[in-house]
């Protein structure tokens with residue numbers, strides 16, 4: 001059992017803190033918001049993440065997990081400090097390190113015993129060295145040893161607990177191999193492949209991994225556009241490609257593209273780092289451009305079908321950036337809604353869990369509905385935005401009857417084009433080729 005302080009209670013901080021406690025460590029999670037902290041002490045989470053509430057409550061009860069707003073309290077026994085604070089995009093796309101700097105300073109001031117600072121936030125290459133400098137400058141007793149280890153987190157929202165407990169690999173970067181090994185020991189029960197490297201390389205692994213996944217999606221989206229022009233079905237193409245073990249079927253889902261709290265911010269930050277260090281990130285720029293275009297393309301297709309949006313009612317199924325999360329950060333829905341509103345459409349929408357967050361961003365520009373059937377009522381078109389399971393087996397006959405015009409835009413290619421055509425829908429997926437009559441589907 002080790003004593004761990006985890007700073008930040010977002011997806012990474014809370015999932016890591018709770019999982020570390022579940023592995024038998026004593027974890028104090030720190031955040032500066034009193035209300036959030038009070039709620040967490042009662043087991044009420046600030047985020048929606050399947051399975052996390054149970055782990056938090058179980059470990060609260062067992063006394064291994066606690067929450068505080070006080071650095072003094074959090075640092076009292078800490079042997080490891082996990083830094084998992086936000087690194088939002090700055091004006092030029094660079095990662096904003098204000099929270100990392102504040103955390104490093106606050107930790108440094110309270111170092112009273114040897115400590116390992118484990119950075120889990122996605123930070124620009126070189127931040128580990130920079131943090132070490134801040135800590136060195138701010139600690140009261142410069143003779144106490146401390147080490148900085150970069151330990152990027154690869155969890156996905158919606159399956160964060162599973163990903164944290166079943167990592168494909170644990171990446172640890174440090175100037176001190178012994179320190180990295182001590183962090184590796186915390187993950188020992190997970191039996192994951194462990195990669196120990198230097199600080200900058202570990203930081204780069206995180207960016208390169210996210211950029212690669214985003215590239216894979218933009219690649220298949222470009223293929224989907226080509227498929228659309230040439231009459232091939234991108235779903236079958238992805239299946240055919242993905243069964244080559246060198247390619248793998250994952251992240252080959254064509255659609256309206258990637259959003260969320262990581263890919264957009266990290267690809268932008270990596271491109272920014274490249275260009276400010278004399279490298280032209282031409283592929284990363286294309287990856288971002290394809291992703292932006294994909295959202296517009298979805299709207300353009302519908303415009304062609306409806307002949308414009310003025311006076312039309314468009315229903316959106318799913319508002320979060322992907323299923324199983326309430327996260328609306330860089331959600332394609334927001335840009336799509338803004339495009340539609342600009343051209344005079346009325347918007348109705350429904351999401352299984354993201355309605356409250358959506359309301360915060362979109363206000364009353366959207367009529368929020370109780371379920372997909374209410375969204376469909378009187379709509380001129382439905383747009384499937386995020387592929388929640390509950391949208392996969394809808395009563396399509398009922399939906400068709402209640403719509404003003406049965407148009408279904410499938411932004412994630414979850415429906416069978418032939419079946420929907422048979423039911424009388426005008427269906428459009430993303431890159432689904434031609435139907436028997438040579439019409440796009």
Ligand code: UDX
Nearest residue numbers: 153154155156157251252253257258259260262321322
């Ligand atoms: C991602 C990384 O997967 C994770 O390793 C990292 O730690 C954080 O960023 P996350 O943003 O939670 O995780 O979700 P992810 O499942 O990767 O999806 C990201 C976006 O890509 C979503 O908008 C999703 O809809 C989209 N996506 C994903 C596709 O468009 N097609 C796919 O095939 C897969």
